[in-house]
Amino acid sequence: MTLRRPYPAVGIGYRAAIDQWTHDHLGDFDVLEITVDNCIDGGRPVCSAIYDLVGRIPLIAHGVGLSIGTDTPLDEGYLDKVGEIVERLNAPVYSEHLAFTRVPGQDLADLLPVPKTEAVAASIITKVRHIQSRIPVPFLLENISYLFDWPDSTCSDADFLNLICRETGAGLLLDIENLFLNSRNHDFDPYAFLDSLNAGVVKEVHLAGGITMDEDFLARPYFVDSHSHAVPDEALDLLEYALKRHAPANIIVERDDRFEAASELLDDVARIRARLVNTIGHAHGQPAVGSAG
Amino acid sequence: MASRLLDRQARLLDHLSSAATLFGEEAGAPVDPTLQGIDRGLLRLEARFACNRRLGKIAAAFPRTFEILGADQKLILREFVEVSRPTAASTLANARQFCEFLSARWRHEPPKPAYLPDVAACELAMLEVRNMVQDHEQPPNKGGSYGRKGNIRRRRGVIALRCAYDIRSIFARTSGEVMPPKRDVAFAVTLPCDSSEVRILELAPAACDLLARLDDWVDPRTLDAIGEQENLVSYLAVHALIEVTEVEVGVGGPFLREPS
Numbered sequence A: 001m002t003l004r005r006p007y008p009a010v011g012i013g014y015r016a017a018i019d020q021w022t023h024d025h026l027g028d029f030d031v032l033e034i035t036v037d038n039c040i041d042g043g044r045p046v047c048s049a050i051y052d053l054v055g056r057i058p059l060i061a062h063g064v065g066l067s068i069g070t071d072t073p074l075d076e077g078y079l080d081k082v083g084e085i086v087e088r089l090n091a092p093v094y095s096e097h098l099a100f101t102r103v104p105g106q107d108l109a110d111l112l113p114v115p116k117t118e119a120v121a122a123s124i125i126t127k128v129r130h131i132q133s134r135i136p137v138p139f140l141l142e143n144i145s146y147l148f149d150w151p152d153s154t155c156s157d158a159d160f161l162n163l164i165c166r167e168t169g170a171g172l173l174l175d176i177e178n179l180f181l182n183s184r185n186h187d188f189d190p191y192a193f194l195d196s197l198n199a200g201v202v203k204e205v206h207l208a209g210g211i212t213m214d215e216d217f218l219a220r221p222y223f224v225d226s227h228s229h230a231v232p233d234e235a236l237d238l239l240e241y242a243l244k245r246h247a248p249a250n251i252i253v254e255r256d257d258r259f260e261a262a263s264e265l266l267d268d269v270a271r272i273r274a275r276l277v278n279t280i281g282h283a284h285g286q287p288a289v290g291s292a293g
Numbered sequence B: 001m002a003s004r005l006l007d008r009q010a011r012l013l014d015h016l017s018s019a020a021t022l023f024g025e026e027a028g029a030p031v032d033p034t035l036q037g038i039d040r041g042l043l044r045l046e047a048r049f050a051c052n053r054r055l056g057k058i059a060a061a062f063p064r065t066f067e068i069l070g071a072d073q074k075l076i077l078r079e080f081v082e083v084s085r086p087t088a089a090s091t092l093a094n095a096r097q098f099c100e101f102l103s104a105r106w107r108h109e110p111p112k113p114a115y116l117p118d119v120a121a122c123e124l125a126m127l128e129v130r131n132m133v134q135d136h137e138q139p140p141n142k143g144g145s146y147g148r149k150g151n152i153r154r155r156r157g158v159i160a161l162r163c164a165y166d167i168r169s170i171f172a173r174t175s176g177e178v179m180p181p182k183r184d185v186a187f188a189v190t191l192p193c194d195s196s197e198v199r200i201l202e203l204a205p206a207a208c209d210l211l212a213r214l215d216d217w218v219d220p221r222t223l224d225a226i227g228e229q230e231n232l233v234s235y236l237a238v239h240a241l242i243e244v245t246e247v248e249v250g251v252g253g254p255f256l257r258e259p260s
Helices: A016-024 A036-041 A044-051 A076-089 A118-134 A157-168 A176-185 A190-196 A233-242 A263-279 B005-016 B040-061 B063-083 B091-108 B116-131 B168-172 B205-213 B226-238
Strands: A009-013 A031-035 A059-062 A094-097 A100-103 A106-112 A139-142 A171-175 A202-207 A211-213 A222-224 A250-253 B152-154 B158-165 B182-190 B199-203 B242-247 B254-257
Touching: A009 A263, A016 A044, A031 A036, A031 A250, A036 A044, A036 A076, A044 A076, A044 B116, A059 A076, A059 A250, A076 A118, A100 B005, A106 B005, A106 B040, A118 A139, A118 A157, A139 A157, A139 A202, A157 A171, A157 A190, A171 A176, A176 A190, A176 A202, A176 A222, A176 A233, A190 A233, A202 A233, A222 B040, A233 A263, A250 A263, B005 B040, B040 B063, B040 B091, B040 B116, B063 B091, B063 B116, B063 B168, B091 B116, B116 B158, B116 B182, B152 B226, B158 B205, B168 B199, B182 B205, B199 B205, B205 B226, B226 B242
Parallel strands: A009 A031, A009 A250, A031 A059, A059 A094, A094 A139, A139 A171, A171 A202, A202 A250
Antiparallel strands: A100 A106, A211 A222, B152 B242, B158 B182, B182 B199, B242 B254
8 A cells, every 4th residue: 555645755964976877877877966065166177067957957955064063153154055056956845964173263074962952952942043043945954973972961862853843843854874874873762763753754765785893992882974885684674664654855875985886875875775665665756856844 | 361252262262273282282271271171182082173173274275395395294283283273274375374384494404315306396386276256257357457458467376487497397207206497487377268287388487477476457558668568478478377458449347259
């Protein structure tokens, strides 16, 4: 039996390193996710290659450089650029990480956690509302993977995300690989996390494959979100479970390493579609792409 | 008393970008109160990821430089992360930082081989031109004299570069070692409007020097030694290295002409 619901579009995050490969396989994807920072900092050839995709396949916008968690006002210049890019891509949705990467004078370009407290949530809520007033498409927040947490965190991951999303109406970009890694690294039940999320809050999904790091300075091996390998079956199990309570418009596979094995992305997409058939049934008509955030 | 969040975030970034954290040399040091309760091993792992990502951007920007550095890479990169904290996320910003670091280092220790500074400068110039906006995306609208017919400016996507070695062979080769000939040589590093491939063109030294001066719109008649400059301007225009303004009566603004 088929449920009446939007059928998720399945695609990959566009990477300039596999531009030609992506063009050659455009028909295998319903959607591509564009990292807006590549349009800002990637240089003219990269920008041209990205804008060349407009009209050929639906594009959605994703960011890594907003640093919404930095305890300073948002960078208005950055938001101006994001607004222009979202419009030029004709993207129906814009997403960013619930994280910080920089402070004035220092930029690690690494997604770091914020303390999960009500005070920090209040600050993020104000910023999300501001973004929503500036960027005229639904805004989604993404859960990050984190190796360490701030000792003064008082909320669970799910409570923190629920609070911000409930107060702002923002959707959640659920990175299932991040959830999977965090649950392993920090010993919590990822299914309980999914049960705790506000019903219907997940508007998009990220999937990827990571690695295990075992160093002499670590107490035990840690799982790391390297975006370098095939999506693990455990993550697809979590996807199937999440789809019972949520109707994401897009499911994106991320890849940032081992591009020589890019064909694994096609396998990942096929495996995701098989799971969708298990959970939702066969697609009717066009996949969703736009987010009802 | 609890610190402000921003102070704590700054202390965390300080810690994660410090050489002591990256290389595990902080073991005996007192714990920063801001970071108490956070596992030091995990901070070191996070620091290493961030650093590797940054160095990956730099390596991608300087493929030939890194290849020539060879076994010295490790030592040089370690020195780099010790003295150059990350201040911006972009590849270009980090590449500039790396080039500044190399230049400073070479003032104390001569580069090996001697042509390496030219290779690094050329690779930075190639990255710079890729990052320059397209001409039509950034009209020169700051109230200068651009609108006067015949004014000229260096085209966006062009950099003038003087080298002590003719390093073009380094970029042309596909494999094997090449020793570039030592001779003063002037280049224009350029990304043509209709191309995604950076080109390195040899220029007459005087043309290169003039090109370097043309940051802003200028009336070529105001340049020194007008007679000689006229030929140079024509030369640069023919090679599409400069823009020339034209004003059309009734159109209401300048448009840019790209000589073919």
